[in-house]
Amino acid sequence: MARTNGTAEHPALANSGEILSLIATGAATSRSALLDASGLSRVTVTQRLNALIDSGLIRETARTMPSGGRPTRVLGINERAGFFLVANIGEAYIHLAAMDLEPAIVSQSTIPFNASDGPAASLEQIADGFDVLAAKARTSHGSLFGVSLSMPTPVDFKRGRVVGPSVLHGWDEFDIIGWLRRRFDVPIYVENDVNLMAIHEHRQNFPHVDDMFFIKAGTGIGSGIIAGGRIFRGAQGAAGDIGHIQFNSENAPLCRCGKLGCVEARAGGWAIARDLSSKGFQAENARDVISLVEMQKPEALMLLRSAGRVIGEVASDVVSILNPSLIVVGGTLAKGGEFLLSGIRELVYQRCLPLATRELQIVLANPQKDSALFGAAYLALEDIFSLGKVEELIDRLSIDRANPLSQSSMISG
Amino acid sequence: MARTNGTAEHPALANSGEILSLIATGAATSRSALLDASGLSRVTVTQRLNALIDSGLIRETARTMPSGGRPTRVLGINERAGFFLVANIGEAYIHLAAMDLEPAIVSQSTIPFNASDGPAASLEQIADGFDVLAAKARTSHGSLFGVSLSMPTPVDFKRGRVVGPSVLHGWDEFDIIGWLRRRFDVPIYVENDVNLMAIHEHRQNFPHVDDMFFIKAGTGIGSGIIAGGRIFRGAQGAAGDIGHIQFNSENAPLCRCGKLGCVEARAGGWAIARDLSSKGFQAENARDVISLVEMQKPEALMLLRSAGRVIGEVASDVVSILNPSLIVVGGTLAKGGEFLLSGIRELVYQRCLPLATRELQIVLANPQKDSALFGAAYLALEDIFSLGKVEELIDRLSIDRANPLSQSSMISG
DNA sequence: TATATTTTGAATAAAAATATACAATACTAC
């Protein structure tokens, strides 16, 4: 179907969405791969590809791939053709960044966060911060492609809302997407931070693993599920909420949530800190625990290993239920390395059937501060360039190019 | 891309795969829906649709849908355009059937099954039984489209093999697909029976539920996961293996698998029968348990309810991990109705966060003897008519039609 | 019964995509 053609200069651009999507998502990175993947003829692919290269969205990289004959030129997205605005809402700070299409951080800033301010005030601060970053990014990185938010709470991704009561009072059911769209007329995404960390870890380090389980062991405990290569969210976006799975035992500790014996109350950073405090150490959160572990305090090592066994207990349930081929352990407690990992491994290999564990890998995540930020960028990137939606992007760019003075994405700027 | 055109009579047929797929999978069942879903022009859709109707694969049903103006004719697959051969391998019998594209049973038969015969002998019996059914079906239902097998063991679906040691000695890693392909030159599927029951329950009764968890509570306990509307298998096809999740407790019972305290050893039909036997009742398996339940024996009711609580314990873990919107409980023990269900509900609502349970439904499956058989048919149906693979089917049919005496699917017949 | 409304069919010219062929290119292996 021929689409409304925004640019007179590039008649083929309007139909080149599929090609753009294949390259941007990494599904095909050479002309011959595009032929196979798209099913189009070589002439058509060449034509559309040229339109994309002329438009500056796609470019031939310096790299080539050996083929036996003339090497194939590797195609890639021009990472400076556009940019995203991403934000990670933490406990006390919000981390903002403009990210290119690599994705890599172009520029960033940090603003204080007060949960008690409520969503409207905080989002206004975020949007103001975004405006500064966007003004800079526009000079070098084209136009704004999307906005992506990382929240420290359960999120109903489809509706773009925080769901369920949480530490963020007043955010429950607040229409974040609606609010932000008044300032930025581009696709807007809101997702839970643990899911974003899982996405980042998957795309960056294990893109070819289909079924992966990511555990974030920090002050609290959460997880993200990659099923069939994609994040799995469940009905309300609450999938992976393993922190409050309960185990029976005597002296089950009381959890923050009011129940007894939750995983978090046994193995979360705050729980270990609680136990260390009762032994006379100074510890409030996961970072304090790791400090003591790095000082090789035997009590801390013992408690971390024991926390690993608790996490291993849930992990073994997850392995039985989901049968992943990879478990990645991240979060602050993961800095405890083998002391945490060995406990997890012990329980998983003890409890699960050999069929499920014979090819199972359990590894530590690369400690990276901005993991959720990268995940947010990947999330936006892949959705915006997905098969069904690239056309919107191309239309938007065509309009912007037609009258460059009033970029469609600039509402507040 | 124009494809090799097998039929001179229907030039448009070769390109009509997408249309066929949309109708057959239920994604679009009217001409206007096809326009939207395919993105093709009305002329092209009409042309290809006519080719499909002429070929006998698609037909206009008697039903119409009100539209405000002229009602839209509902399109559907001609359920007699082809058939599947499906088999469910049980404990002592193999249930064979020829199924049309509805899917509905065309004809069926049962043969004894001896696990000790080994795979080659049993598959030969199955194939012989299939030949009889196929000969009959061919006279009224076109040609064979696919073969689908239900196994009472874990199956690596991609490779079509039984994996892991099980009750079926000698089947581990046997190349079932390879063996059957020598007799039937059509797509062949092998899948675990619980997954197939989950597929059947989903397609038949809850096609619009995205995230569903199916529990089979019979002599053993297993489960099937529907994630994002599709069956989720995990890395080795072992996902949903909840029967051997362990819970700590005093006097943890010994399981068939050699571990202590497995779900199955606490709540499986054989475990309840074991406990009933020790109380002086005659019971060996789930059916015996249900007989005693139907006789309203208090001990049986109590044990079933208690089994429900054990299953509820796993179910609550699953709800925390997967956040499904529906749990369906099937299998023989499900005939115990509310006695089983109430225990499950009790634990799930007690243990899970309100966010995950506020829209969660927990229901009984419709008791249906041939559930796995229907699931096997759905599995084959959807794969064969899936977007990427319909073309193969059309090619096969075109060849068959060109020289009808030597149907490509008839090797053994 | 007439009117509005939507589906469906058919015919035309225009546009897009294809197959095919030939040529140029850039590497590897000998």
Place this chain on the structure above:
DNA sequence: GTAGTATTGTATATTTTTATTCAAAATATA
């Protein structure tokens, strides 16, 4: 260096698909 090989570009006629228009069909509503 030269042959071999696979990638890439370009031009042709051909085929497929589309947009557009006009008309007929089947229902609900007034």
